[in-house]
Amino acid sequence: MPDLESFRSETRAWLEANCPAEMREPVRDEADIYWGGRNATFKNDAQKAWFEACLEKGYTVPEWPTDYGGAGLSPAEGKVLKQEMARIKARPPLSSFGIWMLGPALLHFGTEAQKQRFLNEIARGEIRWCQGYSEPGSGSDLVSLQTFGEDKGDHWVVNGSKIWTSYADQADWIFCLVRTDKADKYRGITFMLFDMASEGVSTKPILLISGSSPFCETFFDDVQVPKDYGDGVTGYVGEINRGWDVAKYLLGHEREMISGMGGGGGMGSLGKAVMPSLGEDAMGRLDDPLLRAQLAELDVEALAFKAMAERFMDELKAKKNHPATPNMMKYAGTELNKRRHELIMASGGSEALEWDSEASNGGAKSRDWLRTKANSIEGGTSEVMLNVISKRILELPDA
Numbered sequence: 001m002p003d004l005e006s007f008r009s010e011t012r013a014w015l016e017a018n019c020p021a022e023m024r025e026p027v028r029d030e031a032d033i034y035w036g037g038r039n040a041t042f043k044n045d046a047q048k049a050w051f052e053a054c055l056e057k058g059y060t061v062p063e064w065p066t067d068y069g070g071a072g073l074s075p076a077e078g079k080v081l082k083q084e085m086a087r088i089k090a091r092p093p094l095s096s097f098g099i100w101m102l103g104p105a106l107l108h109f110g111t112e113a114q115k116q117r118f119l120n121e122i123a124r125g126e127i128r129w130c131q132g133y134s135e136p137g138s139g140s141d142l143v144s145l146q147t148f149g150e151d152k153g154d155h156w157v158v159n160g161s162k163i164w165t166s167y168a169d170q171a172d173w174i175f176c177l178v179r180t181d182k183a184d185k186y187r188g189i190t191f192m193l194f195d196m197a198s199e200g201v202s203t204k205p206i207l208l209i210s211g212s213s214p215f216c217e218t219f220f221d222d223v224q225v226p227k228d229y230g231d232g233v234t235g236y237v238g239e240i241n242r243g244w245d246v247a248k249y250l251l252g253h254e255r256e257m258i259s260g261m262g263g264g265g266g267m268g269s270l271g272k273a274v275m276p277s278l279g280e281d282a283m284g285r286l287d288d289p290l291l292r293a294q295l296a297e298l299d300v301e302a303l304a305f306k307a308m309a310e311r312f313m314d315e316l317k318a319k320k321n322h323p324a325t326p327n328m329m330k331y332a333g334t335e336l337n338k339r340r341h342e343l344i345m346a347s348g349g350s351e352a353l354e355w356d357s358e359a360s361n362g363g364a365k366s367r368d369w370l371r372t373k374a375n376s377i378e379g380g381t382s383e384v385m386l387n388v389i390s391k392r393i394l395e396l397p398d399a
């Protein structure tokens, strides 16, 4: 414990010296998030300085081993760093599906050569990944996917299409589920890695209700995927035809990542956040008794959620977690976040419905609210999470 306390004071001092004031402000638009990748640009000097300081220290992926670009922090040290960053509301220096999803899968299933190449590229922000799982007709029932890779000896020829591929038009590479054996549903999928600039890959953006278009349809027309990129870097993760194991493992990490929104990001108390819209009564309380009660209830639930998430993360790091834990976290976190944004809208009145005005920061409230509608769909729907919880945690019989 004394070691951890000295780590905390060193970390606090390091953050004070290296995290620019602009990087302690809430994220306002997409350009405030640094995703890295071949075509990445920094929004401003502060974003660049913060990323470079973290990169040098291994803090883009603090708990990954130093060999793979991390700082090699223990889970306890990683938690202290997270707490200290949250204390000063520091933005993540690098956001990446590589960090949240592919990296953990490579650490578990990847070959040494794959780890050396891809984990270091991810940690340095040199490669941006997208996730090729869902297909038209294969979302919740993902294992029914039809995109097919024909075996040509040293490579596959892949044909088919994916849907809802987040940021596919901006990604450098894709981690992609491809059927390689039509005879076996579960043991006929390979988890492939390939360049989005490969001949035969194309994308088409999908416009969403929130007005933005971060998703794509992704098409594969005779795309050649090598089985080996050289130096032992295979073009697939795990074993050929056993990609379903990798896919499920990765989904657990995706669900944990998505569940994080239950904590409300850096928003803190919802009651305090909506104070400017609702005003206060003579006793300094929110000036709407009905909403006040609902806001207080949500603040209490958010605290309970944070405590639950912290306990689950500790259990996970100690490898003592129930395998269905991420489903519980995902369900609780995303449903809570949807309710949070309903209350923000209810507290904001008609002004919250503004879509374009400068005063409303380009309709940020209503766009954020509409975006939360997808929370309980992405990474597996709430209904599917409840099915898993009832079967694997409550051990109820199948319907």
Ligand SMILES: Cc1cc2nc3c(=O)[nH]c(=O)nc-3n(C[C@H](O)[C@H](O)[C@H](O)COP(=O)(O)OP(=O)(O)OC[C@H]3O[C@@H](n4cnc5c(N)ncnc54)[C@H](O)[C@@H]3O)c2cc1C
Pocket (backbone or CB within 6 Å): 130, 131, 132, 133, 134, 135, 137, 138, 139, 140, 141, 162, 163, 164, 165, 166, 167, 374, 375, 377, 378, 379, 380, 381, 382, 383, 384, 387
């Ligand atoms: C914001 C967002 C980002 C996404 N990003 C990606 C991405 O980057 N890559 C990617 O591959 N995919 C991505 N997806 C797709 C996502 O994984 C799927 O939308 C999700 O798995 C649900 O699949 P579906 O849309 O095909 O719905 P369906 O599976 O068709 O479900 C339709 C409805 O039926 C219900 N339902 C289905 N099966 C059952 C059941 N057994 N029991 C009870 N109810 C059921 C569902 O809950 C839902 O309400 C994204 C989705 C969203 C919304």
